[in-house]
Amino acid sequence: MNYMICFLSFFFLFLMSIVNFISFIYFFMSDLVLFLEWEIISLNSMEIVVSILLDWMSLLFMMFVLMISSVVIYYSKSYMSSEKNLIRFILLVLLFVFSMMMLIISPNMISILLGWDGLGLVSYCLVIFYQNVKSYNAGMLTALSNRIGDVFILMIISWMMNYGSWNFIFYLNFMKNDYYMKFIGVMIVMAAMTKSAQIPFSSWLPAAMAAPTPVSALVHSSTLVTAGVYLLIRFNDLLIDTFIFKILLLMSGLTMMMAGITANYEFDLKKIIALSTLSQLGLMMSILSMGMPNLAFFHLLTHAMFKALLFMCAGVIIHMMMDVQDIRFMGGITNYIPLTSLCLNISNLALCGIPFLAGFYSKDMILEMVLLSNLNIYIYFLYYFSTGLTMFYTIRLLFYTMINDYNLISIYNLFDEDYIMLKSMFLLLFMSLISGSMLSWMIFLNPYMIYISLNLKLMVIYVTLLGMLMGYYMSNMKIYSFSKFLKIYNMSNFLSVMWFMPNLSTYGLNYYFLVFGQKLLMSIDFGWSEMYSGQGMFKIIKNYSIFHQFFQMNNFMIYLFSFVFSMSIFFLMILL
DSSP states (O other): OHHHHHHHHHHHHHHHHHHHHHHHHHHHHHTOOEEEEEEEEEETTEEEEEEEEEOHHHHHHHHHHHHHHHHHHHHHHHHTTTOTTHHHHHHHHHHHHHHHHHHHTOOBHHHHHHHHHHHHHHHHHHHTSSOSHHHHHHHHHHHHHHHHHHHHHHHHHHHHGGGTOSBGGGSTTTTTTOTTHHHHHHHHHHHHHHHTTOTTSTTHHHHGGGSOHHHHHHHTTTSTTTHHHHHHHHTHHHHTTOHHHHHHHHHHHHHHHHHHHHHTTOOBHHHHHHHHHHHHHHHHHHHHHTTOHHHHHHHHHHHHHHHHHHHHHHHHHHHHTTSOOBGGGOOOGGGTOHHHHHHHHHHHHHHHTOTTSHHHHHHHHHHHHHHHSOOOHHHHHHHHHHHHHHHHHHHHHHIIIIISOOSSHHHHTTOOOOHHHHHHHHHHHHHHHHHHHHHHHHHOSSOOOOOOOHHHHTHHHHHHHHHHHHHHHHHTOOTTOOOHHHHHHTTHHHHTTTTTHHIIIIIHHHHHHHHHHHHHIIIIISSHHHHTSHHHHHHHHHHHHHHHHHHHHHHHHHHHHHHHHHHHHHHHHHHO
16 A cells, blocks of 8 residues: 555656647747736735746656656665555645645745745654654754745735735836845845755755755755745746845855855764755855856756765665764675765765766856856855865775775675665666756756966866865874864864854754743742742741740640640659
8 A cells, every 4th residue: 555655656756747848848848938817816906816837947847757756666665565554655745746836836925925935834843754853843943944934925915915926026027126125135136045954044954954855855956945046936037136045145146155064074964965955055155155056956956866866875874874974884885885986976976066967067167157146255265165165075985985985884784785776776877867957958948158367277177186186185084183273173062063053043042041031030939038038038938937826735745745744743742
């Protein structure tokens, strides 16, 4: 029964993916945009309308989301086979995909809110799927962080009542210079920053790794975290050349750098990949805030392919390690799971931007467009430093898992590669190889010819090679080395909490207030003022009355004893 539902869900989603791809080609070649409105109810002047916008961008994005979700469900058939509630898991994933579809095809803020809230709610259910304290904490952090963005969307809906329609697509262009539309722009950017985990809302994304690995493959590649980027691509005409985009450029650049540095100090396999996702989201947001939405969309799609594959490979490794996620226990896995290692290598190299893999076409173009842009040296530094860090933590991860010594050799021998997982991974492997070149011909009708000097052209390769060298040295360092570099390396406790982000975003909002409340309780309710107020006086009088009563009772006993003693002596004298 479970396997049948898995197979039917996979088949339906994959079929819909193919249909969307064919529709995309037709719409793109015909330069066609389809806008559908269905009026559900009309009462006096109020009407409830469902709007659907189909263009090449929404169809292509839907095709990628449906393909990845179908592959993830097929992968889950094996990965979650020991799970009792597999049907519940599949239904939650399908709900998640439906919420994402609602968000993608909506030109209407009300239906965007339905998809947006649906993503937040279902992601909470998926993060707490393994019911333990860690999952509960991660789920609450995810849900509450995303609620901030939901509130901004609600405020946009209420503000748009002034314009008489919630269909933002109608008046993005001709109301660009409207002063009050700037408020909507600021709220859209804030909502997108929460959903795409930019500073200062970054702490929820690594915490969401408490979810099952297939969920991570879906959520952190093509759906939840890219919803904010997609929303900003749709609203790009309204926001271009505004001050809020300059702030977003700075924040996304800092997010990119922070995630790259933190990933180099992390030992949890899934968290390293999550921080890598955070870094790539910063890259998408930053290039989008520079006014290049098509380039951001291009990187979003190529990144979705190899990141989903990377999470799937991590899932196989975690299964092989008997649910151990610490990369220090790994090593030499190539000898035991060679095909999975092949997928892991190719997806990692695509992430680094190695030429002619999927990531190369988008990352190389982004970095060269940054060189042509009129930006200061600080943004330029953030881009190239973060690119070097990407290579740094990727090579470090490969050395720890594949090339370094065996650490738990006895466990490996119990594992054989699962062919259901491999089939699903090979489809994404094929897409990770060809999607970059395929999409670059589809999205950009004319090839970009970027003329810059030879040294600037080779700058990407210089940074990549430097990052590769640093990653090699980092992975070969001994744990007990006393070099000065290791003293920096031991800062992992400081850097793994992501630059105090949890203190600023979560702990700071509850821990410090709770401590302040405890101090108030101790100084006011349990302090001197309470001692000499009503409650204190009541206790003093009560204690005094108990003491007085005890004293009176004791006096009576003394009198009684004296009387009995004297009478007994009197009777003894008479008798004698």
